[in-house]
Amino acid sequence: QKEVEQDPGPLSVPEGAIVSLNCTYSNSAFQYFMWYRQYSRKGPELLMYTYSSGNKEDGRFTAQVDKSSKYISLFIRDSQPSDSATYLCAMIDTGGFKTIFGAGTRLFVKA
Amino acid sequence: SAVISQKPSRDICQRGTSLTIQCQVDSQVTMMFWYRQQPGQSLTLIATANQGSEATYESGFVIDKFPISRPNLTFSTLTVSNMSPEDSSIYLCSVEDRLEGTGANVLTFGAGSRLTVL
Numbered sequence A: 001q002k003e004v005e006q007d008p009g010p011l012s013v014p015e016g017a018i019v020s021l022n023c024t025y026s027n028s029a030f031q032y033f034m035w036y037r038q039y040s041r042k043g044p045e046l047l048m049y050t051y052s053s054g055n056k057e058d059g060r061f062t063a064q065v066d067k068s069s070k071y072i073s074l075f076i077r078d079s080q081p082s083d084s085a086t087y088l089c090a091m092i093d094t095g096g097f098k099t100i101f102g103a104g105t106r107l108f109v110k111a
Numbered sequence B: 001s002a003v004i005s006q007k008p009s010r011d012i013c014q015r016g017t018s019l020t021i022q023c024q025v026d027s028q029v030t031m032m033f034w035y036r037q038q039p040g041q042s043l044t045l046i047a048t049a050n051q052g053s054e055a056t057y058e059s060g061f062v063i064d065k066f067p068i069s070r071p072n073l074t075f076s077t078l079t080v081s082n083m084s085p086e087d088s089s090i091y092l093c094s095v096e097d098r099l100e101g102t103g104a105n106v107l108t109f110g111a112g113s114r115l116t117v118l
Helices: none
Strands: A005-006 A011-014 A019-025 A028-037 A045-049 A055-060 A061-066 A072-075 A085-093 A099-101 A106-108 B002-009 B010-013 B021-027 B032-039 B042-048 B068-072 B073-078 B088-097 B103-108 B113-117
Touching: A005 A055, A005 A085, A019 A085, A028 A061, A028 A072, A028 A099, A045 A055, A045 A061, A045 A072, A045 A099, A045 B103, A072 A085, A072 B042, B002 B032, B002 B088, B021 B032, B042 B068, B042 B073
Parallel strands: A011 A106, B010 B113
Antiparallel strands: A005 A019, A019 A072, A028 A045, A028 A085, A055 A061, A061 A072, A085 A099, A085 A106, B002 B021, B021 B073, B032 B042, B032 B088, B068 B073, B088 B103, B088 B113
């Protein structure tokens, strides 16, 4: 079983839709939860991070962590064609500095 | 955050040959990381490169196949040796920054080098 599971998609939505991207994980020691965004022919870049459980909002983006279910989500409101990218979830445990990535979900937002 | 330049951005290689990827950072960093990104798979750490010492390889990756150099604090190379089609992938260089007020590190990546092995 992989430590982090993420549906690779692709996910195609119309402009303006609410997008929900999700990851599940198995290691209860994970404490930092991140979302990276990767545009075509670019490297991943950090989009958001949260520590432990709870929600964090940044503009149209909301990151949610449910440690009891080992489930994290990224919501994108009013999605735009410029949001079309691959979104990778990533996690770090409390003890180390190693980042474990999900496979990434490809998102297409159609104008 | 650091700015990372990688080259080549892409290449098509013949089976059995070797290719060296270069990574240049605009600031001095202690550790540099090399990742592999295969279609539909998780970003996978190949090795960690410290200046002045041997690179540390993750399980499943060996120095003979992926030799790494780290001659100074701003530069590193990764060589993919004796390539086969299974080595076709995106290879990414990265460095880390500590998230302010936390115990976690954030990674900054180069644009990647897309290798196709025929």
